[in-house]
Amino acid sequence: MPKEQVYPRFDSLAKLWATFNDELTLLQARDATLAELRTYTESYVPTLRSDDLVAARSARRADSTLGQEAALPAAEPSEVEAVLKAAGPSEAAADGEVAEAVGEGDEQAASASLELEGFCPVTLAQRSGLLLLARPGLLVRYRSRYYGCVDQPSMAAFIAAPDAYLSSVLEAAKRAPELIHMLRLQEHFPAASIQEIMRQGTQTVGGGRSSVPQARHFQDSCQQTPTHPVEKHIDPSYEWNEWALRRRALDLANLRKKATHSTQTVASSMRREAETQVYLPKDDGTMTGVSTSTAVPITRNYIAGLRGAPDAKMAMVNLTVDPQVAMGKYR
Numbered sequence: 001m002p003k004e005q006v007y008p009r010f011d012s013l014a015k016l017w018a019t020f021n022d023e024l025t026l027l028q029a030r031d032a033t034l035a036e037l038r039t040y041t042e043s044y045v046p047t048l049r050s051d052d053l054v055a056a057r058s059a060r061r062a063d064s065t066l067g068q069e070a071a072l073p074a075a076e077p078s079e080v081e082a083v084l085k086a087a088g089p090s091e092a093a094a095d096g097e098v099a100e101a102v103g104e105g106d107e108q109a110a111s112a113s114l115e116l117e118g119f120c121p122v123t124l125a126q127r128s129g130l131l132l133l134a135r136p137g138l139l140v141r142y143r144s145r146y147y148g149c150v151d152q153p154s155m156a157a158f159i160a161a162p163d164a165y166l167s168s169v170l171e172a173a174k175r176a177p178e179l180i181h182m183l184r185l186q187e188h189f190p191a192a193s194i195q196e197i198m199r200q201g202t203q204t205v206g207g208g209r210s211s212v213p214q215a216r217h218f219q220d221s222c223q224q225t226p227t228h229p230v231e232k233h234i235d236p237s238y239e240w241n242e243w244a245l246r247r248r249a250l251d252l253a254n255l256r257k258k259a260t261h262s263t264q265t266v267a268s269s270m271r272r273e274a275e276t277q278v279y280l281p282k283d284d285g286t287m288t289g290v291s292t293s294t295a296v297p298i299t300r301n302y303i304a305g306l307r308g309a310p311d312a313k314m315a316m317v318n319l320t321v322d323p324q325v326a327m328g329k330y331r
Helices: 003-038 050-066 076-087 091-095 107-111 121-126 152-160 162-175 178-182 194-200 242-257
Strands: 100-102 139-142 145-148 203-205 208-210 298-304 315-321
Touching: 100 152, 121 152, 121 162, 139 152, 152 162, 162 178
Parallel strands: none
Antiparallel strands: 100 139, 139 145, 203 208, 298 315
């Protein structure tokens, strides 16, 4: 297969592997955090009394049953209007999009899902990423999306400056990447979304989507840098130690008191009259008790009977000659 089709697939596979590896690392971190929190369950001592818990649960049931009108006083809308007047006109009014509070009779708001998974954006921005669920009746519609707030002042502040708080939420997600998936902010961070990576890695073929990765074009480039960007000016005779400078000055001063002297060398040895006494070697001899030689006996083997009658027998003759033994009148 041509490399234009193989290499993009390898690239997409590597990106998917890196994304799944990040997801695995995130899950392992969450698992380790949960295991660490479970170690404190036995040492945790609740400070609330059982009567307080019962009263809080009863108040919550009453609030969800009777609705927002029974829970909030009638003077609270004026508080919202006062905050809006103090904050001035909404910053989103310039582009025609204005954040507005949603009443309880809005059926579309009741069936719509809240952005940021139902957490208050004002609390996220003002309290360094703190996650607090919004109350049921405090909803704000902005750019066809619904946001929830925890109280009336937070809702009024969000209505006055929605873009500022949403930008602060994105900044908090950049500082704490775990908020990206918890708040469903993958559309603002495509690099952290598996669906976006898959969508970017596909191409349109014949009017439909294809899983074949797009072929990318590459270009070779190079950059040349000098060997020594910064020229070094080093003085080898520089001395930073004061005592070393004093020693050098004393050495130079002592040279003035030194006297020169001659030295006899090989080249100048013949330029003056000189006598040399030597000792001649003595005539020495060595006396031994026995005078002998290093001649050894000589052994030879001869084979007889190789020639002659067919019935002749072969015989081997061994001859040893000792130079030290006299043979006849010769030795």
